[in-house]
Amino acid sequence: MNSIPSVIDLVVNNDLCIGCGLCTYKCPNNALGMEWNDYGFFVPVQIGACNNAGACLSVCPFNPEPEKEVQTEDELSDIFLSDAISSHPKIGKYNGIYVGYSNEFRLTSSSGGIATFVLTNLLERGIIQHIFSVKESDIHGTHYEYAISNSKQELIAGSKTKYYPVTLSSVFDKIDELEGKVAIVGVACFIKAIRLAQHSNPSLKKKITFLVGIICGGVKSRFFTEYLSSSAGVTKDLYYKPEFRIKDTSSTAGDYSFGCFSKKDNQKKTVKMKSVGDMWGTGLFKANACDYCDDVTTELADISLGDAWLSPFMQDGKGTNVIVTRSTLAEKVIIDGINAGKIQLEKLSLDRFLDSQKGSFNHRHTGLPYRIKQANKNGLVVPPKRIDRCGSSTLDFRIVQYYRMKVRIISLDMWKDNADSTIFNDKMKRILSTLKRFTTIYHYKRALFSKDVLNKIACRLRS
Numbered sequence: 001m002n003s004i005p006s007v008i009d010l011v012v013n014n015d016l017c018i019g020c021g022l023c024t025y026k027c028p029n030n031a032l033g034m035e036w037n038d039y040g041f042f043v044p045v046q047i048g049a050c051n052n053a054g055a056c057l058s059v060c061p062f063n064p065e066p067e068k069e070v071q072t073e074d075e076l077s078d079i080f081l082s083d084a085i086s087s088h089p090k091i092g093k094y095n096g097i098y099v100g101y102s103n104e105f106r107l108t109s110s111s112g113g114i115a116t117f118v119l120t121n122l123l124e125r126g127i128i129q130h131i132f133s134v135k136e137s138d139i140h141g142t143h144y145e146y147a148i149s150n151s152k153q154e155l156i157a158g159s160k161t162k163y164y165p166v167t168l169s170s171v172f173d174k175i176d177e178l179e180g181k182v183a184i185v186g187v188a189c190f191i192k193a194i195r196l197a198q199h200s201n202p203s204l205k206k207k208i209t210f211l212v213g214i215i216c217g218g219v220k221s222r223f224f225t226e227y228l229s230s231s232a233g234v235t236k237d238l239y240y241k242p243e244f245r246i247k248d249t250s251s252t253a254g255d256y257s258f259g260c261f262s263k264k265d266n267q268k269k270t271v272k273m274k275s276v277g278d279m280w281g282t283g284l285f286k287a288n289a290c291d292y293c294d295d296v297t298t299e300l301a302d303i304s305l306g307d308a309w310l311s312p313f314m315q316d317g318k319g320t321n322v323i324v325t326r327s328t329l330a331e332k333v334i335i336d337g338i339n340a341g342k343i344q345l346e347k348l349s350l351d352r353f354l355d356s357q358k359g360s361f362n363h364r365h366t367g368l369p370y371r372i373k374q375a376n377k378n379g380l381v382v383p384p385k386r387i388d389r390c391g392s393s394t395l396d397f398r399i400v401q402y403y404r405m406k407v408r409i410i411s412l413d414m415w416k417d418n419a420d421s422t423i424f425n426d427k428m429k430r431i432l433s434t435l436k437r438f439t440t441i442y443h444y445k446r447a448l449f450s451k452d453v454l455n456k457i458a459c460r461l462r463s
């Protein structure tokens with residue numbers, strides 16, 4: 001009997017897996033376990049007999065054949081965030097949009113420390129007793145993983161962004177044994193997987209009372225950390241305690257460094273991210289699944305948090321968050337925090353918020369129909385997407401997409417064979433400069449034909 005395909009047949013074998021690991025929790029036979037693949041990502045592997053009932057697929061955020069009632073983020077948000085007062089096709093359901101930071105946690109966090117503030121607040125109020133967030137794996141800090149915190153001190157130890165593959169499978173193994181309520185921090189696809197699990201298992205709805213959504217520009221392979229360590233002068237087997245967002249409080253928010261320790265001399269080595277080139281707009285070391293994600297702002301979380309890549313906030317190297325509250329509880333935590341003087345926030349207009357994630361909207365909405373077309377052409381399956389909100393793209397932007405997809409694949413293959421940043425940079429130089437050339441043409445044309453410029457020309461012609 002092999003009636004329903006498994007997550008391995010439909011998702012892993014189509015390179016759509018993001019490694020969230022909820023399939024391992026959902027499998028009634030414990031037939032799945034998580035392992036590193038050859039490209040530095042976590043994927044499920046079969047470790048026991050499959051009952052062929054497809055439970056694993058029901059929680060997969062990239063399931064190409066989901067049930068109609070939970071087909072996309074739209075259906076799921078109708079189920080989980082029905083109380084939200086506003087909605088917008090680009091960002092989903094929401095209550096309020098803010099920008100600002102936490103007095104207490106700003107300097108020890110990646111952006112403004114609002115994630116740590118919200119979670120601490122929920123813990124102190126007794127609304128939750130446990131938090132699943134991403135922390136160092138062991139005392140040597142060789143890698144990161146999801147871990148359970150039960151106190152403020154434990155939670156703070158897990159602050160800061162880790163651009164490192166993680167999986168929820170290790171903590172979900174323990175969720176049924178935990179007494180009390182749980183909050184979880186995660187990027188959009190992980191949050192979607194949790195919502196799917198809550199949908200099919202009402203006890204999880206009661207147990208997981210709050211989701212902190214991390215706005216995500218793409219999940220990177222472990223190779224990304226190895227590359228940055230190598231760029232800082234530490235070879236891939238010798239780094240420990242990688243740190244992705246070392247702030248320079250005397251500079252701008254974007255002027256941060258990567259750092260890690262070397263096992264050779266136990267010294268910390270750092271490298272300015274500006275010096276390694278564009279790691280986000282190029283697709284380097286990114287998971288393929290991210291190219292089929294249209295949830296830019298973590299639409300299914302109670303609260304979504306990102307970096308305020310907006311003037312004047314990005315001029316402040318101490319870091320600032322953009323914040324979208326979606327549930328009533330999230331809005332209350334934020335309003336109470338403002339009133340108590342614990343967080344410094346101001347309202348942000350929808351347009352300004354959209355502007356703060358402009359690059360991600362361009363790539364993941366405007367570029368998506370082209371990428372889906374390419375995938376279909378190559379006989380690959382793609383999960384149902386809300387392409388009605390994506391808009392149309394110009395030829396020059398489609399060329400940029402073509403090269404980004406190429407850079408993504410080539411970077412992973414290249415690092416697998418040459419785990420040294422000097423060799424890698426040399427081998428990637430040609431394709432990266434081609435991508436840069438087409439990106440410059442696209443940016444130039446976009447600026448030339450922007451609404452502002454066209455309005456100015458129209459005004460001149462009229463006068």
Ligand SMILES: Cc1cc2nc3c(=O)[nH]c(=O)nc-3n(C[C@H](O)[C@H](O)[C@H](O)COP(=O)(O)OP(=O)(O)OC[C@H]3O[C@@H](n4cnc5c(N)ncnc54)[C@H](O)[C@@H]3O)c2cc1C
Nearest residue numbers: 109110111112113114115116133134160162216217306307
């Ligand atoms: C992979 C990734 C890509 C991102 N891309 C963007 C982007 O394109 N645009 C943007 O505006 N913001 C992006 N961010 C979010 C940004 O870096 C901050 O995490 C966010 O603004 C919250 O900042 P904070 O100061 O409030 O968080 P903090 O108070 O520092 O707390 C961060 C919380 O996130 C948890 N965490 C860290 N790494 C991970 C992870 N990999 N998965 C799940 N939880 C994690 C920590 O355990 C901690 O609880 C990204 C984050 C990640 C992890």
